[in-house]
Amino acid sequence: MDNKIKVSIVIPCFNSEKYLLETINCVISQTFVDWECILINDESVDNTESIILKVIGVDNRFKYIYQKNTGVCIARNNAIKAATGDYILCLDADDLISDNFLQETVKILDSNPNIKVATSIVKFFGRSKGILNVISYDISVLLASNQLVVTSLFRRADFDRVGGFNINMNDGFEDWDFWISIIKNGGLVERSSKAFFYYRLQMSSRNNQISLEKERKLRYQLWENHKELFSLYFVDPTKYNEYIRYANSPEYKIGRMILNPLRKLKTFLFIKIGLLYRIKV
Numbered sequence: 001m002d003n004k005i006k007v008s009i010v011i012p013c014f015n016s017e018k019y020l021l022e023t024i025n026c027v028i029s030q031t032f033v034d035w036e037c038i039l040i041n042d043e044s045v046d047n048t049e050s051i052i053l054k055v056i057g058v059d060n061r062f063k064y065i066y067q068k069n070t071g072v073c074i075a076r077n078n079a080i081k082a083a084t085g086d087y088i089l090c091l092d093a094d095d096l097i098s099d100n101f102l103q104e105t106v107k108i109l110d111s112n113p114n115i116k117v118a119t120s121i122v123k124f125f126g127r128s129k130g131i132l133n134v135i136s137y138d139i140s141v142l143l144a145s146n147q148l149v150v151t152s153l154f155r156r157a158d159f160d161r162v163g164g165f166n167i168n169m170n171d172g173f174e175d176w177d178f179w180i181s182i183i184k185n186g187g188l189v190e191r192s193s194k195a196f197f198y199y200r201l202q203m204s205s206r207n208n209q210i211s212l213e214k215e216r217k218l219r220y221q222l223w224e225n226h227k228e229l230f231s232l233y234f235v236d237p238t239k240y241n242e243y244i245r246y247a248n249s250p251e252y253k254i255g256r257m258i259l260n261p262l263r264k265l266k267t268f269l270f271i272k273i274g275l276l277y278r279i280k281v
Contacts (some may be wrong), residue, residue, distance in 0.1 A: 008085030015091035116187035137189035
């Protein structure tokens with residue numbers, strides 16, 4: 001009998017008791033039923049384990065792995081290595097997917113072997129609401145600014161091909177690095193207009209606690225990981241979020257407030273000197 005699963009859903013857990021059950025329930029609610037879900041506990045010290053044990057006791061589609069605390073990259077890698085699905089979906093323990101998410105994204109990957117990633121519309125909720133605006137999934141754009149969330153469907157074969165999530169990105173941007181690795185040598189990304197990923201924005205999270213210095217180091221590491229590819233493209237930074245964020249920052253605006261009067265004074269002095277010069281001549 002063939003026990004092959006179509007989709008393996010991977011949920012890394014670290015002190016995830018607050019939202020984990022809600023995330024598990026959105027998996028159970030999927031209209032596509034050919035899935036397994038691997039819950040990997042990265043040495044939580046809250047009630048995460050007890051929640052997981054209750055779930056696996058009543059639904060054998062859920063599998064449990066416990067590991068010493070080594071971070072999300074190793075957690076995802078270990079869970080995916082234990083997975084049996086042809087397709088993989090990473091889902092964080094505080095986020096949600098629509099009931100038809102697997103149905104719609106599996107349909108996309110099944111339709112074309114050249115499609116490497118099937119994604120969805122991304123809706124933010126929690127401390128603020130909105131929709132992720134995507135510029136393009138072209139590799140030249142992806143190098144400049146991450147256009148994909150980690151909760152996008154991909155093939156297990158591609159995970160094996162690129163060696164999984166790079167552990168040198170364990171402090172952040174690991175999904176950005178992973179998507180570059182997946183499509184850098186060709187392949188398409190397609191988004192479903194019917195499926196939704198709900199990204200919970202919390203007051204405190206790993207992403208919003210990245211300091212500017214750590215972000216600089218992570219971006220350098222990203223470049224180091226793919227520098228041959230980066231060298232092939234010249235990107236206009238004014239089109240991307242990082243430049244826009246800088247241009248709208250208080251530091252930039254205050255700097256302009258200080259410098260603008262000086263620029264006006266400089267212009268005035270040049271005009272006056274020019275007039276005096278012409279009069280003397």
